[in-house]
Amino acid sequence: MTSDLGQTPSQTVGPFFGYALPFAGGPQLVAPSRADAVVLHGVVLDGDGLPVPDALLELWQADADGALVQRAGSRARELGRFTGFGRSAVDVDGHYEFATVLPGAVAPSTTGWALITVFARGLLHHLFTRAYFLDADAALPADPLLDRVDPARRETLIARADGPGSYRFDIRLQGEGETVFLEYADRA
């Protein structure tokens, strides 16, 4: 059945969100000094392979045990508790960096992943993707989404370890190596 309520359309986040949306500690879901903290970092690139300097990323993930926190305080970093939500504007070189914990797997996935949402000037409607955290040489896990994606493009969904406690996840909006982006059907 179709609802009579029409959805409110999306519009671009524009170039001037920088004084409004980023918040203190937004990229730090946990203190970087915590023993179990990991870095998730990368660059956002356009169709010419050039850095996008005015993108904003949001991260939403489970905790290390695979639990999703449903408790207020998602932008109140002074409380010092992990809520699974992060937000980071990229810098002039298109680079972002989150401090978080390795997400535990949430069924039906057997590997932990984070939901990444991309906003940018020039992007009329945000984009969703997933970052699956894998060791540098780990084979791709069996996964309902990864199994469906063109094998040649699966690696774009992988945040690969590039050092101790560090994972690299570049986002290519267009062109060679274009990241796999997702849209959702309303009901399973």
Next chain:
Amino acid sequence: MSTSTGQDHGAVAGPALESQATIDAEVASIHERYAGRRANHPPRDFAPYRSSALRHPTHELVTLFPEEIERTSPAFGHVDVDPYESDLTIQHTGEPLGERMTVTGRVLDGDGRPVRNQLIEIWQANAGGRYIHKRDQHPAPLDPNFTGVGRALTGDDGSYRFTTVKPGPYPWKNHRNAWRPAHIHFSLFGQAFTQRLVTQMYFPGDPLFALDPIYQSITDPRARERLVAAYDHDETVPEFSMGYRWDIVLTGSTATWMEDEHDDE
């Protein structure tokens, strides 16, 4: 002051920008291609908005049913937002210049159910059309009494209310003599991350609508109208402020597959 011939005010020599007529013709051609088709959201590939050219994916998006992570959303509460943050006119020692206004409405899902206790963030230019953002080069005055950022949590009925001043239109460099219609940016969370929405609210009767490739990127005219607030005299406070009403509908569980299918073509 600009003249009716659209002379460039203090323009710096640079590459020649295309005319409004060129943009208008491109918009008309795309609208013709989409005519009669329902679409809630703009196509990400919308050439008249020049910045979209290298920033839209060319592969089809992969459609999936949301899993638990995507069906949940971060939680916010009064530890995240102070109630005073919904009044943009009291953030400094003096009152901002401009037309004081309230904007109020409800946030609903596609079934008409209220989206409760969720975060709304807004940002906007001042009454002169200038953002406080350091990259805004429009030579209109900053207002020392106006930052232009607000936050609120929706109530149990999904309602919200902001007090602010009406933003001015401002020029940008998409094409020659390009001006954005006055708007307020809105960022919304729903009960699922799939409902996340960033958009812009416009004001009724703006003569710049027809000329703005961002507003016109929504190809379905019925959907475009949903971004325009209604003047509401019942919300106008005597001797104090103008009232506008704008309801927001996030992705809902009853939207059909057919509607979504056209969203991103």
